[in-house]
């Protein structure tokens with residue numbers, strides 16, 4: 365099964381992707397990670413990436429697609445993949461469609477994790493993080509110990525990250541919406557898009573995603 369997972373920053377997409385990897389037995393494919401790995405491998409393609417990445421320039425779509433094809437032809441991805449951070453544009457979606465078609469595959473499901481801005485603001489702005497061990501807290505749902513000492517590691521540097529503030533969260537959400545909507549609109553007529561309610565616990569959201577995917581597996 366080839367799957368796209370969308371969700372605004374703060375929707376828990378990363379965690380859900382990990383759970384899906386375990387449940388479906390297919391790899392998560394992150395173009396950013398792959399490009400970085402290819403670049404440090406020093407391969408011919410990696411050197412071509414480097415020419416762009418070292419200047420902070422965008423790597424051309426055709427080169428990303430070349431890497432994607434290489435990845436999708438590897439054994440562990442022969443039964444499908446979970447695409448992360450790609451496609452970001454309609455052009456990339458069309459290119460991916462062409463590539464998957466060549467491999468006799470298609471995107472089976474596009475899961476859009478839907479969470480309102482209010483819920484995300486509540487989640488993210490209330491978040492506190494231990495700088496020493498990465499343990500996360502939430503001022504209301506899992507408050508850090510009053511002593512200020514991290515329950516996980518005993519460190520005393522529990523802080524609000526500078527990006528976890530309202531303006532930043534709001535801007536990232538709007539940016540996500542503006543970028544993602546055209547890509548979702550591209551897949552909509554293909555009947556593969558499912559909107560999943562992203563509120564509630566990790567387990568609840570995961571169960572909803574699995575139910576939406578099983579619909580796809582049965583050809584619904």
Ligand SMILES: [Zn+2]
Nearest residue numbers: 494497514517
């Ligand atoms: Zn800690």
